Amino acid sequence: MADNKPLEVQxxxxxxxxxxxxxxxxxxxxxxxxxxxxxxxxxxxxxxGVDRKxxxxxxxxxxxxxxxxxxxxxxxxxxxxxxxxxxxxxxxRFALSHMIDRQQIGAMLNDGVLTLxxxxxxxxxxxxxxxx
Amino acid sequence: xxxxxxxxxxxxxxxxxxxxxxxxxxxxQASPSGGGSYPPMNVFRKGxxxxxxxxxxxxRKSDLxxxxxxxxxxxxxxxxxxxxxxxxxxxxxxxGGQFDRAVTLPIEIDADRIRAECRDGILALHLPRAERDKPxxxxxx
Numbered sequence: 001m002a003d004n005k006p007l008e009v010q011x012x013x014x015x016x017x018x019x020x021x022x023x024x025x026x027x028x029x030x031x032x033x034x035x036x037x038x039x040x041x042x043x044x045x046x047x048x049g050v051d052r053k054x055x056x057x058x059x060x061x062x063x064x065x066x067x068x069x070x071x072x073x074x075x076x077x078x079x080x081x082x083x084x085x086x087x088x089x090x091x092x093r094f095a096l097s098h099m100i101d102r103q104q105i106g107a108m109l110n111d112g113v114l115t116l117x118x119x120x121x122x123x124x125x126x127x128x129x130x131x132x
Numbered sequence: 133x134x135x136x137x138x139x140x141x142x143x144x145x146x147x148x149x150x151x152x153x154x155x156x157x158x159x160x161q162a163s164p165s166g167g168g169s170y171p172p173m174n175v176f177r178k179g180x181x182x183x184x185x186x187x188x189x190x191x192r193k194s195d196l197x198x199x200x201x202x203x204x205x206x207x208x209x210x211x212x213x214x215x216x217x218x219x220x221x222x223x224x225x226x227x228g229g230q231f232d233r234a235v236t237l238p239i240e241i242d243a244d245r246i247r248a249e250c251r252d253g254i255l256a257l258h259l260p261r262a263e264r265d266k267p268x269x270x271x272x273x
Contacts, residue, residue: 007227007228025145032226035219035222036219046226046253075176079178080151081160082174082175084155084174085151087147087174
């Protein structure tokens with residue numbers, strides 16, 4: 001992507017509930033990039049304001065679900081004067097098209113960006129067939 | 133309007149509603165020099181000071197440049213979004229690029245005591261209100 005274009009604000013998308021939350025607070029959909037290589041799936045997600053301990057990553061059957069909670073106690077004693085974005089927890093689920101090795105999920109958090117490396121299980125990787 | 137915590141389960145919701153109500157209030161003026169609306173910011177009052185909370189996920193501290201002149205704050209930088217070349221792309225939602233934004237605050241700030249923190253993709257600028265700008269109590273003789 002051209003890196004010299006001026007950046008524009010991407011409005012946060014509120015999560016459309018699939019299964020309602022029991023708390024009334026709003027959840028947002030983190031902007032996500034997903035790339036696939038031969039042996040793994042790379043999921044890169046923007047979760048500004050979330051501490052590493054407040055991220056919950058789950059792989060169940062063929063669903064990857066991520067929940068990231070913000071610590072809004074940091075806003076205690078602060079009175080809003082002017083706002084351009086809302087704050088809230090982040091949540092998102094993806095249906096996985098490949099079997100993932102659950103023992104080998106790598107997760108990194110840098111500058112509010114969560115990077116997940118999901119290794120595909122052996123049989124899901126493409127196999128090169130030699131022609132004899 | 134103070135942000136009151138009455139019910140712990142509804143705190144965040146109340147806070148979110150309070151943030152929504154102040155959407156694009158005219159408290160902050162865009163400075164004539166400031167192009168661009170990125171990065172998005174929220175402005176809070178904390179005691180006598182003002183705090184700008186700015187979302188910059190994926191922007192490294194070293195790629196941010198913050199300048200203050202008078203009551204104008206300029207935030208510029210570059211957001212880099214890595215692209216792997218040997219990969220098939222399933223979803224692209226993150227955007228990278230350059231940004232340069234200037235905002236002028238309607239209060240006088242003490243530029244020498246501005247404090248900036250950047251953590252987990254959030255840039256917080258603590259702007260202390262200038263002594264001379266603080267309201268004085270007038271005693272009635």
